[in-house]
Amino acid sequence: MSERDAPGTREKLLMAAFEEIHLHGFQGLRIDRLLEKTGLTKGAFYHHFKSKKALGYAVVDEVIARMIHDLWLEPLQQSADPIDTIGTALSRKTDILGEDFVVLGCPLNNLAQEMSPVDEGFRQKLQTIFEGWVREIGAALAEGQKQGIIRSDIDPAEAALFVVASFEGAFSLAKNAQSVRALEIGERQLLRYLETLRP
Amino acid sequence: MSERDAPGTREKLLMAAFEEIHLHGFQGLRIDRLLEKTGLTKGAFYHHFKSKKALGYAVVDEVIARMIHDLWLEPLQQSADPIDTIGTALSRKTDILGEDFVVLGCPLNNLAQEMSPVDEGFRQKLQTIFEGWVREIGAALAEGQKQGIIRSDIDPAEAALFVVASFEGAFSLAKNAQSVRALEIGERQLLRYLETLRP
DNA sequence: ATACAAACAGACTAGTTGGTCTGTTTAAAG
DNA sequence: CTTTAAACAGACCAACTAGTCTGTTTGTAT
Numbered sequence: 001m002s003e004r005d006a007p008g009t010r011e012k013l014l015m016a017a018f019e020e021i022h023l024h025g026f027q028g029l030r031i032d033r034l035l036e037k038t039g040l041t042k043g044a045f046y047h048h049f050k051s052k053k054a055l056g057y058a059v060v061d062e063v064i065a066r067m068i069h070d071l072w073l074e075p076l077q078q079s080a081d082p083i084d085t086i087g088t089a090l091s092r093k094t095d096i097l098g099e100d101f102v103v104l105g106c107p108l109n110n111l112a113q114e115m116s117p118v119d120e121g122f123r124q125k126l127q128t129i130f131e132g133w134v135r136e137i138g139a140a141l142a143e144g145q146k147q148g149i150i151r152s153d154i155d156p157a158e159a160a161l162f163v164v165a166s167f168e169g170a171f172s173l174a175k176n177a178q179s180v181r182a183l184e185i186g187e188r189q190l191l192r193y194l195e196t197l198r199p
Numbered sequence: 200m201s202e203r204d205a206p207g208t209r210e211k212l213l214m215a216a217f218e219e220i221h222l223h224g225f226q227g228l229r230i231d232r233l234l235e236k237t238g239l240t241k242g243a244f245y246h247h248f249k250s251k252k253a254l255g256y257a258v259v260d261e262v263i264a265r266m267i268h269d270l271w272l273e274p275l276q277q278s279a280d281p282i283d284t285i286g287t288a289l290s291r292k293t294d295i296l297g298e299d300f301v302v303l304g305c306p307l308n309n310l311a312q313e314m315s316p317v318d319e320g321f322r323q324k325l326q327t328i329f330e331g332w333v334r335e336i337g338a339a340l341a342e343g344q345k346q347g348i349i350r351s352d353i354d355p356a357e358a359a360l361f362v363v364a365s366f367e368g369a370f371s372l373a374k375n376a377q378s379v380r381a382l383e384i385g386e387r388q389l390l391r392y393l394e395t396l397r398p
Numbered sequence: 399a400t401a402c403a404a405a406c407a408g409a410c411t412a413g414t415t416g417g418t419c420t421g422t423t424t425a426a427a428g
Numbered sequence: 429c430t431t432t433a434a435a436c437a438g439a440c441c442a443a444c445t446a447g448t449c450t451g452t453t454t455g456t457a458t
Contacts, residue, residue, distance in 0.1 A: 024317070025226075028226070112371065113304065113312045114313060127375055127376060158388055161384050164368070165365060165371070165372050166364060166365040169366065169371065175312070176325060177329070185360050185361065186360070186361060192392075193395075
């Protein structure tokens with residue numbers, strides 16, 4: 001148990017920063033509060049991160065990107081039926097994340113809404129994540145078309161974007177209403193839409 | 200042409216504040232920049248508004264609420280076919296508002312995402328607007344059911360929430376992508392969903 | 399004309415916050 | 429055991445910004 005643990009300290013700052021950003025947004029993130037929360041000091045922080053913005057970028061690259069990957073992209077990889085996979089991915093959200101998490105909004109979309117007009121670097125990083133997300137769903141739908149379990153007259157890329165858009169929209173409404181209800185309704189109606197993609 | 204025009208000055212501040220909030224968010228709104236933009240001074244501002252927050256509340260109540268009303272609620276009132284009305288309302292957005300407006304995001308959703316976790320007063324005001332919006336679409340769909348032009352086995356309230364959620368979600372993606380494309384795709388797929396509500 | 403209150407003008411203040419800078423401690427190599 | 433650089437500690441700084449406060453101007457009622 002060494003007192004000095006560079007990778008551990010960095011990770012602690014990253015995770016605490018993710019929580020604080022989820023709670024207050026990036027601009028609402030206070031370095032002092034972060035240090036109080038982690039029990040660290042300015043010296044430690046600025047040793048690991050060049051600036052507050054650099055911390056934000058790291059949260060996007062290392063925390064949020066991985067989260068989307070684990071919850072959405074990974075399950076879609078080995079999937080027989082994309083519609084089923086999306087359906088279970090959707091319904092699992094509320095269970096895994098919990099109501100307290102949900103009413104804070106989607107971390108990806110929160111940051112995108114807040115920072116994309118303010119900082120081009122944030123925007124590009126977040127856009128990359130969105131694009132990858134849509135691309136993978138689109139690919140899964142296209143694969144479904146090949147297998148004949150999805151109608152051939154729909155555009156997989158457009159349908160994929162709609163899935164992400166609807167999900168994020170319902171998440172937004174849930175956040176503002178401070179209730180998971182909107183997200184649940186959104187999921188139900190989104191599944192209804194997805195079923196219309198079957199032959 | 201009087202120099203002193205209280206209602207005019209207030210209106211000028213309101214509209215400029217709306218633009219600045221649309222550009223930078225409420226927390227990114229700078230009073231000094233607002234005054235520079237309007238050619239007014241601190242004295243004028245704090246004569247008309249008790250605080251920055253009071254200005255924000257006024258923008259929500261008087262600018263954003265009216266905007267939703269004019270673009271969504273009004274058209275739905277005298278409407279024979281709600282699905283058609285929603286469809287034209289959707290497609291008109293890009294035309295009326297223009298690309299420059301669209302890539303800044305939906306003013307309502309922007310503010311909701313930013314402020315609902317930060318300030319309960321904002322959250323409640325914005326929630327009231329969202330609820331009214333969903334309620335009116337739901338009422339139009341229910342009326343459509345009565346007339347037999349919409350399936351009776353769907354829940355109008357849930358479908359209405361999904362319409363708003365999808366629209367806002369697509370708007371969000373468009374904002375982050377800095378392109379109207381996502382919004383157009385979202386509209387197209389949303390219309391596809393809406394058509395499945397017909398008998 | 400005069401009084402008076404509303405409508406401003408603008409210098410100044412106080413609190414906040416990201417970032418810096420000097421100095422100290424730990425770990426690991428030689 | 430020394431040495432050296434990474435890993436901290438924490439006081440301090442400088443910039444920014446909402447809000448205040450005193451004073452001035454304008455419209456208007458009497």
